[in-house]
Amino acid sequence: MLSLNNISLTFGDQNLLNGISTLINPGERIGLVGPNGAGKSTLLKIIAGEITPDEGAINTSKEATIGYLPQDGVDPDPTCTVYEEVERAFGEIRNLEQQVRQKQQQVSQLDKESPHYQQAMDQLGTMQSKLEQSGAYTLQSDIEKVLMGLGFTPGDFNRSTTEFSGGWLMRIALAKLLLQRPTYLLLDEPTNHLDIESLRWMEQFLKNYEGTVIIVSHDKAFLNEITNRTLALDRGDLHDYAGNYSYYREKDKERQEHLRKAYQNQQKEIKETQEFIDRFRYKASKAKQVQSRIKKLEKMDKIELDEHEEEISFRFPPPERSGAVVMKLEEIRKQYDSNVVFDDLSYAVDRGDKIAVVGPNGAGKSTMIRIIAGLEDFDSGNREPGHNVTTSYFAQHQADELELDKTVFEIMREAAPKAKETRLRTILGCFLFQGDDVFKKVSVLSGGEKSRLALARMLLMPANLLIFDEPTNHLDMQSKQILQQALEQYEGTFMIVSHDRDFLDPIVNKVLEVRPNTTNTFLGNVSYYLQKVEERENSGRDVTGSGPPSTSSGSNGQHGLSRKEERRLEAQKRQKKYARLKPFKKKIDPLEATIEQKEARKNEIEQLMAAPDFYEDEERVKEVSLEYEKLKAELVEVYAEWEKLAVKMSEIEEEFSSD
Known part of the structure; x- marks a missing residue:
């Protein structure tokens, strides 16, 4: 059992954690939720021992182990391959193997009649038993299973870690952590760098995990699937709910309603008490009652309504009507060095399509939407925009293109010079820039804040074809809901690369599955697509995924066929x-x-x-x-x-x- 006892932490003049206490039981699946800035990541770091609280303590048994996956900032050994980096997590097992080999060598040199022989044999037996219990004999297959579950292919195992992007390095760190199987597994936004297939594998792994799991995530569907308890951080306090995220939302709504009624009653009481004080302050006969009421007001614990109670909404301006066919790709070929991403790709986007683009990482989802957006060159083929099509595009890297010396508000003003200030502030509020935040320089913003600002700016630009690449990675639940509602009402066409099923399901009417050198279209939402994939898997058809982009050459087609024969077929x-x-x-x-x-x-x-x-x-x-x-x-x-x-x-x- 792990206990949090009166944990307090102050940043500047803000009480981030206000004496919180709770017990975390073995085997629990806990979702840690709350608005951005509430202290969720900080609390995980306190549990992991990376931050020391101002007051309070974390207590657990000596045998318990704690594993922590941060949101970013992992730094693998650049001299290691993927497999070697993951294997580093098992240094103790490798040391034990070395000790067993040394003990075996020692035993082989002893005389069986020697008094030391039996003692050495007993020690060897103990060491071998410990080695067996450690899982050493299945270690290689366990590493391979987890790496493949997270999207790596066998060909990636011997590639250097330096060949992989930040998202894939996070997967390597996640693989190491899952294989170590700590007693308490702390995961901070683990789904941000996963595709839908890896996410499904991860869900199954965590469901069967023997230890305790504490997850910070803005993926509602993921939390609902995994968790059975929810801890909600809110202005320094910790509220406990005996259910998943949807259960928490329902009960929290009831709590907010009770809080609102209590607030109204208290305000009425304060008003009546203050009126009595003002009326009889200077009457000697009422002096005792007046003083009594003044003390009562001073000692009263004031009820405050939660800030996130305020409803914010955003609507896209009505886009101009485009032609029936918005975009057509014909026989597109795209190649990076020796890696052929697409060969003979043809696809059409129709007016009114609301498309979720899914598939394994490295299959070409981002490349395809960049070609559609006109931002990526291709080697051959034809890209044909429809009549009167205007395109607006968002991707995480656009955050790096913001001018560092401008303020948040200036970035928005430049994007829409004629927009009213109230509208600009409303949109910024939707993406967590409130009050004086709008006057911050871009240079002082975090990576997540820059990403949200780039998304907010994009939404100001009128277009009838919107293209998004992972727009929800740095959004909290409320911001995602605002964007989701706006897209539900949007009258144009859009394409979204995302793995967030809860965000996508209500707003899309098609799913485009991108796989190496092929695409499949499903008429329905992501849940329908996953159902069809499951049916396809059960029928025995090949639905294997792809690992990260590789610089090595390899076949993109059927095994045993030449490229010429593949093209003919x-x-x-x-x-x-x-x-x-x-x-x-x-x-x-x-x-x-x-x-x-x-x-x-x-x-x-x-x-x-x-x-x-x-x-x-x-x-x-x-x-x-x-x-x-x-x-x-x-x-x-x-x-x-x-x-x-x-x-x-x-x-x-x-x-x-x-x-």
């Missing part, structure tokens, strides 16, 4: 798919043209009917109104026919994608 497959799709495409193209024509006329009539003098001519009103109703009825029929064809075409696309 792929060409046959495309021709067969084209033949199947052709009759439907012949029907759907004119339907889309009809829809566009009728929608345009419908918009004209709506503008006409909005004119103040329209209703002065009764005959004209009757004529136009009849046309308007007829148009709406015709559009319902045309859309129904279009949807039937689109569904059939998607079924054919999926059939060929899964072959």
Whole structure:
């Protein structure tokens, strides 16, 4: 059992932790939640022994071990390969193996009749038993299983750690920690650098974990899947809830309601008491009662409402209408050195698509959306934007491009010179820049703050195609909800690379799965996609993932086939798919043209009917109104026919994608 006893910590004039105490029991799965800045990461560091509190203590048994994964800042040995770096976590086991070998050498040199022989044999038996219990004999397979579960391929094991990006280095650190199996496993935002497949593996691993797990995460679905208890930090206090994140939210809402009522009652009491004091302050006969009430007010513990109670919302400005096809990629080839990311990639984005882009890290998700955004060159093929398409793009690296000498507010003002100050401040408030925070220089912002500012700036730029690469990594629950609600109401088209299922599910209508040299489209949200993937796995089809981008060459196709043969088979497959799709495409193209024509006329009539003098001519009103109703009825029929064809075409696309 691990106990927190009266833990207090002050930063400047802020009481970050205000004498908090709790017991953490063996085997619990705990979600540690709270708004940004509440002290969640700090509390994990105190438990891990990296920060000493001003007051209080952490107590646990001598046998217990504590493992901690920070949000960032891991620093592996640059001289090690991936496998060697992970193996370093087991130095004690390797030392024990060396001691066993030395003891075996010693025993082999002793005379069996010697009095020291039996003593040495007993020592060797004890050491071998300890070695067996340590898991040494399964260590290699355990390391390989965890690395592959986190997205590495066998070919990555002998690559130098210097070849990997920061996100992959975090996975290496996570692998080391999971393999050490500490009694208390502390994870600070462990999902930020995982793709959906690694996330699913991680969930299963943690469900079966023998020790206690404490997780800080803004991924609601992940917390709901793993945790059975929630500790909520709020203005220095720790509230305890016997359930997962959704349970906490429900009970916290009830707590806030009780708190609000208590606050209102207290304010009423304060007002009445103050009125009595003001009325009788100078009456000698009431002096004793007045003094009594003054002391009562002074001793009263004032109830404060939580700051996050305030509701904030944001809406995108209505985008201009684009053409029916927003973006078309045809036979795109993209290669980095000897690594072919895409060969003959074709994909179309239609108006109104809300697309989640998923797949293993390194398969080309970010490369593909950068090509669509017009920010990435390609070796061959064609990129064709649709009519009247304007694009706005966000990725984490854009935070590094902000001008360091500008303030937060100046960055926003430059992006939208004509916007009202209240609107700029509202958007900044949505992304946790409140009060004087808007006057901070970019140079003093943390990496997460810069990322949030870059996202806020992007949202000011009017566009009908929004493209996001991991927009939620540095957002708290409230900010994610604000962005989610805004995207639900957004009338344009968007694509989002993300692994956050809870964020994506309510807002997307398609899932684009990107795998090495292939893409699959699923009509539905991410939960539907995961269901289909599970069915595909159970049916025995190949759904293996890909590791991080490699500089070494290798086959992108089927084993045992030459590249020329692969291309011939792929060409046959495309021709067969084209033949199947052709009759439907012949029907759907004119339907889309009809829809566009009728929608345009419908918009004209709506503008006409909005004119103040329209209703002065009764005959004209009757004529136009009849046309308007007829148009709406015709559009319902045309859309129904279009949807039937689109569904059939998607079924054919999926059939060929899964072959």
